[in-house]
Amino acid sequence: MTTTTGLLRAHALHKSFGRTEALRGASVDVAAGEVLALTGPSGSGKSTLLLCLAGVLRPEAGSVTYDGRRLDDLGEGERTRLRRREFGLVLQFGQLVPELSAVQNVMVPLLLERHDRAAARTAALAWLERLGAHGLADALPGDLSGGESQRVAMARALVTGPAVVFADEPTGALDTVSGEEVMEVLVSTARDTGAAIVLVTHDNRVAAYADREVVLRDGTLDPSAAVTP
Numbered sequence: 001m002t003t004t005t006g007l008l009r010a011h012a013l014h015k016s017f018g019r020t021e022a023l024r025g026a027s028v029d030v031a032a033g034e035v036l037a038l039t040g041p042s043g044s045g046k047s048t049l050l051l052c053l054a055g056v057l058r059p060e061a062g063s064v065t066y067d068g069r070r071l072d073d074l075g076e077g078e079r080t081r082l083r084r085r086e087f088g089l090v091l092q093f094g095q096l097v098p099e100l101s102a103v104q105n106v107m108v109p110l111l112l113e114r115h116d117r118a119a120a121r122t123a124a125l126a127w128l129e130r131l132g133a134h135g136l137a138d139a140l141p142g143d144l145s146g147g148e149s150q151r152v153a154m155a156r157a158l159v160t161g162p163a164v165v166f167a168d169e170p171t172g173a174l175d176t177v178s179g180e181e182v183m184e185v186l187v188s189t190a191r192d193t194g195a196a197i198v199l200v201t202h203d204n205r206v207a208a209y210a211d212r213e214v215v216l217r218d219g220t221l222d223p224s225a226a227v228t229p
């Protein structure tokens with residue numbers, strides 16, 4: 001059952017890369033439908049925390065719980081299915097598949113879930129339209145601007161109707177105007193669908209779109225710096 005609070009929880013996470021301790025006891029809760037910004041200095045562990053919450057990275061200690069289920073209790077197949085169905089991911093440069101057109105990129109998550117091709121195309125076109133990118137359906141990623149790529153990446157993240165969208169510096173490669181447009185589209189669409197957003201950013205203007213901001217320092221949360229914009 002989905003509760004209205006604490007949909008996604010990280011508790012006391014530790015994650016190292018070699019001798020670098022990226023996370024040292026980080027804990028955070030994400031409520032259903034909330035827009036949460038993870039901020040903090042470069043190297044403080046923001047992306048690592050986001051990827052642990054998204055089930056992409058496995059922490060060495062601590063737990064991530066989604067809708068009452070611990071991700072580390074799930075087998076690899078079950079984790080992958082949960083990620084595909086419940087989570088959407090938007091990264092800094094869109095990370096679209098260069099050989100596929102915009103609409104084909106957006107269809108990928110549905111085809112992985114074995115949706116019928118025609119239905120997947122119809123849904124993908126509808127999402128592109130919703131994100132103001134309908135005219136781009138047949139364009140290849142190499143022909144898109146940064147802002148256009150991010151709209152397509154957001155359509156791909158939202159097409160499965162996820163409960164949580166993870167966005168790591170989604171406007172980091174964009175100029176201010178395109179960045180604001182992308183944030184407005186992302187946040188308003190999430191509000192419409194009820195999806196929560198976990199957003200990594202070092203840009204205060206981007207963090208201002210969030211309902212809540214938590215600040216990381218040295219791999220843990222800095223409670224004294226928590227801000228509600």
Ligand SMILES: Nc1ncnc2c1ncn2[C@@H]1O[C@H](COP(=O)(O)OP(=O)(O)OP(=O)(O)O)[C@@H](O)[C@H]1O
Pocket residue numbers: 017018020021022040041042043044045046047048049202
């Ligand atoms: N795949 C990796 N391999 C080795 N070290 C890594 C890896 N990912 C992260 N790190 C290290 O872990 C620490 C935390 O990195 P992370 O990317 O989570 O921080 P961040 O706050 O998102 O930083 P930034 O704002 O610069 O992106 C850094 O010291 C980084 O160099």
